[in-house]
Amino acid sequence: MxxxxxxxxxxxxxxxxxxxxxxxxxxxxxxxxxxxxxxxxxxxxxxxxxxxxxxxxxxxxxxxxxxxxxxxxxxxxxxxxxxxxxxxxxxxxxxxxxxxxxxxxxxxxxxxxxxxxxxxxxxxxxxxxxxLGVLGLTGMTAYFGMTKIGEPNKGETVVVTAAAGATGSVAAQIAKIKGARVIGTAGTDEKVRWLREEMGLDVALNYKDPDFQKKFKEATPDLIDVFFDNVGGEQLDMALARANKFSRFVICGGISQYNTAEPQGPKNFLNVITQRIKVQGFIVLDYATEFGAALQQLSQWLAEGKIRRxxxxxxxxxxxxxxxxxxxxxxxxxxxxxxxxxxxxxxxxx
Amino acid sequence: MxxxxxxxxxxxxxxxxxxxxxxxxxxxxxxxxxxxxxxxxxxxxxxxxxxxxxxxxxxxxxxxxxxxxxxxxxxxxxxxxxxxxxxxxxxxxxxxxxxxxxxxxxxxxxxxxxxxxxxxxxxxxxxxxxxLGVLGLTGMTAYFGMTKIGEPNKGETVVVTAAAGATGSVAAQIAKIKGARVIGTAGTDEKVRWLREEMGLDVALNYKDPDFQKKFKEATPDLIDVFFDNVGGEQLDMALARANKFSRFVICGGISQYNTAEPQGPKNFLNVITQRIKVQGFIVLDYATEFGAALQQLSQWLAEGKIRRxxxxxxxxxxxxxxxxxxxxxxxxxxxxxxxxxxxxxxxxx
Missing domain, CATH: 3.90.180.10 (Medium-chain alcohol dehydrogenases, catalytic domain)
Incomplete structure (x- = not known):
């Protein structure tokens, strides 16, 4: 047989x-x-x-x-x-x-x-x-989304949703490397602790916390310059309400909407006009010609301990x-x- | 007195x-x-x-x-x-x-x-x-939105909503000048006739037509490369469903949502990722340093009869x-x- x-x-x-x-x-x-x-x-x-x-x-x-x-x-x-x-x-x-x-x-x-x-x-x-992680499509998704679309500048405020996830955790760390103030969201207190204590994020918030909206607002006193989104739905709406002028919304994923038959569009969409937001989606495969350079950079950051996983x-x-x-x-x-x-x-x- | x-x-x-x-x-x-x-x-x-x-x-x-x-x-x-x-x-x-x-x-x-x-x-x-019109903030809104964000190429498909409105009618004609195939939407048959016969649009559709969705789909066999939106709501959602890869969505206005207390977000928002759409809002006042050049160009097009109003x-x-x-x-x-x-x-x- x-x-x-x-x-x-x-x-x-x-x-x-x-x-x-x-x-x-x-x-x-x-x-x-x-x-x-x-x-x-x-x-x-x-x-x-x-x-x-x-x-x-x-x-x-x-x-x-x-x-x-x-x-x-x-x-x-x-x-x-x-x-x-x-x-x-x-x-x-x-x-x-x-x-x-x-x-x-x-x-x-x-x-x-x-x-x-x-x-x-x-x-x-x-x-x-x-x-499969930092040195695979996952890490490169974070890399291209953050560096090509988000383009955070030193001192800017960056919010990453699902920041304890595979892509989010790399994206958040790249924003830190670029000198931004980084806020991450996640769904358990353990993930939040990990983001704050081990990943070195400036703020980490549990989106299931009843006071999440209030804390989200308090954590973004200077509004949001870069929003790296893996979640969509309510968190995207909250970010639109806190978007800074000329902010960049990197639409990497929308996991809150994948399993629903009735997706919720962002109600605060018109802030795209008043705040002149650029909302851009991307697929990592579009950057195939630049994979070599990205992997070299990610390998270096991993070797230097600037990216943990x-x-x-x-x-x-x-x-x-x-x-x-x-x-x-x-x-x-x-x-x-x-x-x-x-x-x-x-x-x-x- | x-x-x-x-x-x-x-x-x-x-x-x-x-x-x-x-x-x-x-x-x-x-x-x-x-x-x-x-x-x-x-x-x-x-x-x-x-x-x-x-x-x-x-x-x-x-x-x-x-x-x-x-x-x-x-x-x-x-x-x-x-x-x-x-x-x-x-x-x-x-x-x-x-x-x-x-x-x-x-x-x-x-x-x-x-x-x-x-x-x-x-x-x-x-x-x-x-x-107040072509040579004012209205015309310049159309000009900057279409040329700086939409950037239509020759042969591409451009859709303009509220195309019979002040801004839309100029935006649609600029897209024609750039060599695009231009589809306009409006809310009366008279406006639709005007767009087709006097403004020279390739297709004009009445969004109140019961077959609008079907006709919209038929009018975009090669999908949409540039969507210049003044309306939002359902038309924005339909455009997201017909968006081409790497399309540009110029968010100029959202008149369908201005008078509502419960704005509708675009349900097809996740197409932003799969089609790698760039959705960008803008305010004409941001381009103040370029007003002179824009007015010169718009005056020339008006004088040449390339823009009618x-x-x-x-x-x-x-x-x-x-x-x-x-x-x-x-x-x-x-x-x-x-x-x-x-x-x-x-x-x-x-």
Missing amino acids: SRQSVQMELAERPETNIIPGQTFRLVSVPVPTEADLQDGQLLVESLYISLDPAMRGWLVDRPSYLPPVQIGEVMRAGAIARVLASKSSVAAPGDIVSALVGFAEVRILHESAGTVQKAFPLPPNGKVTDL KETIVKGGLKAAEGAMISLFEGHNTGKLMIEVKNPEGESKL | SRQSVQMELAERPETNIIPGQTFRLVSVPVPTEADLQDGQLLVESLYISLDPAMRGWLVDRPSYLPPVQIGEVMRAGAIARVLASKSSVAAPGDIVSALVGFAEVRILHESAGTVQKAFPLPPNGKVTDL KETIVKGGLKAAEGAMISLFEGHNTGKLMIEVKNPEGESKL
Whole structure:
């Protein structure tokens, strides 16, 4: 009997929340072998799979910056993987790559997707999982959003929502590096403490605090110059009400709105005119030609200790993927959330 | 007995719509004379007073780009006026000026407000009322919004809302001059006909048409590259749903939301991310240092017949001001709406 590989496929598009046992389906398929490879293809095994809020958008059947995941297709996800066999010049057997492997233990990828990247040398204090976090698309999302759109100046006030999340925590630290006064929001007192004590933010606020609105106002006496938003909804509205003239609103995500069938638009939208706000959305993939320079900068900041990070690594392999994805939208993770499929130093966790 | 000057003061802040006989109060005051002037002041009589959607915002008791009009204060408004007496070097008796005279027949202004501008030589086909329209803040609002934020390229699709209004009609024509395909929306079939037949727009649509949404979609097969918005609300939401990648949304106004106590935020806001939209608000006064160059360009386009305009001039002086202001929000005007207080060529209309 051939060895089996577990993978998670999209079974049904969720209307609102992901439904355990219904949205996704765990299946076993025969492990592909070297003999199955065509020119330009690589056979890889997943080590760590990334969980990102953006994945919710890929489940919606609507044209977007990436095509929607189809019913019956393996759920798309970024991952760190090891090459088992290769008919591609991109990477050789044994190499570690980052790639859109998807929710699969073993998979054949094609180099032409442009998404298979051989791991670059890590800084002295770097870890392989950083390739999904600070030194992956997550870190670069924070980097390009903050430096290309937010452009904080020394002494300006920057607010980052979901600041204890993977992207937010890097974005907030980049704003600190740029000399801004940085306020972060998060959903638990523990995250707030972490932001204040370990990430060095000037102010951290729990958005579930009954006095949040009052505290938010008090924390922004000079109004907001840069708003780096991962949340949307009420926090976006509050920020519009506290926006400074010529402020920049970096629209990175809107996790409060992803699972709702009736999204709430920002009621204070007209402040965009009176305060001359620039509200701009972006997708990290648009900056692909600048990835090299961004990674070099992020590696340097990581090596210098100017950027710190935390990871929430869920063990249990693909069986834990569905639960981990649901917990992402419930805000249980601090820093980068990922599933460990196979520890590269040890045994398979399956 | 001294001569009297009529003026309209703010009596009560409206919660939603302006209420006839309640929001404003018409009063008579003794006409000031030359003897009342201090150094730097000018005594002026209004000829034409401008009515603009932005005036609604000045009635709200909230800090903004201009201070709110106070209860008992003459309502702020732009005007074309004639200088009766002057202790300022800005203009001499007999000169025509454009200034924030307000809703008043005769008034003393101070030059230091920086808002008293001596009329510049008009192009051959120019009229004095153009100083409130194409060659005034209205035309420049269209100019800066379209050229500095919208930046339409040849062949791109531009949508202008309230395209038969004062600002919209100029904005739409500038987009045509830049070689774009231009779609305008308006609220009557007559305006739509005017936009198509006289303004030369590629498509004009009545937003009150039951099939508007369908027609809007059909009119934007290549999606929208520049959205120049004066309206907000549903039209903004429809545009977000049809936004092209890297489109520019010029937020000039939101007249659909000015009179409501419960503003509607754009439900499709998250498209800002997926389509990487830049949404930017602006105030024409921010471009003051570039007014000269803008007026030169607009004068040239007017002289060349590349920009045409229409005016809706309400006779009856200040007694007609309240009704005219209400009609502005009901969308009765095509092109620039103004009150004639005194025809410079003839007798006073009071």
